Amino acid sequence: MSKQGVKVRNIVLGQGRPKIAVPITGKTKAAVLQQAEEIANAKPDIVEWRIDFFEGITDKTAYIETAKALRATLGDLALLTTFRTKGEGGELLLSENDYFGICKTVISAQQTDAIDVELYHDETQIKSILQQAKVANVVVIMSNHDFNATPAKAEIKTCLKKMIAYGADVAKMAVMPQNTADVLELLAATNEASSELTQPVITMSMGNIGKVSRISGEAFGSALTFATVGAASAPGQIPIQNLRQDLEDLKL
Ligand SMILES: O=C1C[C@@](O)(C(=O)O)C[C@@H](O)[C@@H]1O
Numbered sequence: 261m262s263k264q265g266v267k268v269r270n271i272v273l274g275q276g277r278p279k280i281a282v283p284i285t286g287k288t289k290a291a292v293l294q295q296a297e298e299i300a301n302a303k304p305d306i307v308e309w310r311i312d313f314f315e316g317i318t319d320k321t322a323y324i325e326t327a328k329a330l331r332a333t334l335g336d337l338a339l340l341t342t343f344r345t346k347g348e349g350g351e352l353l354l355s356e357n358d359y360f361g362i363c364k365t366v367i368s369a370q371q372t373d374a375i376d377v378e379l380y381h382d383e384t385q386i387k388s389i390l391q392q393a394k395v396a397n398v399v400v401i402m403s404n405h406d407f408n409a410t411p412a413k414a415e416i417k418t419c420l421k422k423m424i425a426y427g428a429d430v431a432k433m434a435v436m437p438q439n440t441a442d443v444l445e446l447l448a449a450t451n452e453a454s455s456e457l458t459q460p461v462i463t464m465s466m467g468n469i470g471k472v473s474r475i476s477g478e479a480f481g482s483a484l485t486f487a488t489v490g491a492a493s494a495p496g497q498i499p500i501q502n503l504r505q506d507l508e509d510l511k512l
Pocket residue numbers: 283308310342344376403405432434464466486493494495497
């Protein structure tokens with residue numbers, strides 16, 4: 261199926277080569293802005309602000325002030341904002357209401373181009389966030405992380421398709437391999453899901469044996485890969501300059 265590209269500021273996900281995202285993991289406003297500058301100099305396609313690392317995240321005013329300063333620092337670089345919950349490998353344990361409260365603040369603050377929304381939350385609240393994001397023109401990348409295992413291919417595909425059925429613009433899944441067969445399972449699921457869906461799919465097999473999945477998106481159908489400039493936000497991420505070269509070497 262031909263891909264329907266999804267525009268995130270000035271890049272298009274799902275068309276052409278896989279795009280590169282780099283996470284910001286700073287705890288304070290100063291650290292966030294400092295990292296943002298270093299990352300912008302490395303020229304990724306997207307910057308991901310992992311707001312679960314930010315110590316001011318439960319204070320709406322602190323978030324908005326830092327988000328505005330970050331937007332100014334990034335210039336025209338596309339910004340994805342992600343709150344990763346503790347159960348999916350994030351930093352902070354929140355109630356459902358607090359999680360959705362933060363998602364709502366992120367959208368209404370109008371400083372981000374895209375938002376990560378986790379699949380496994382209250383259905384009514386997810387639908388309302390998706391609706392709010394659509395009205396505000398914020399791209400929704402729906403996600404699921406399994407830091408312990410790799411589900412079977414059919415289950416990975418079902419999960420990605422469920423995200424799209426909800427109305428997400430992009431479906432993302434990160435899983436942990438226990439062996440190389442698990443990496444193959446993720447790659448096969450990606451290959452099939454990306455040809456069966458018109459929307460872009462993002463996948464990764466984490467850790468060292470999964471690294472191959474972070475450089476092979478063009479062949480198997482993953483639209484975005486996460487690289488590091490300094491700190492990593494998940495195991496197996498590759499420094500941006502190496503990753504850029506890897507993508508170039510593996511181009512079709
Ligand atoms: O969803 C993802 C993917 C990721 O977990 C990875 O494995 O590269 C890194 C996270 O920061 C991001 O939100």
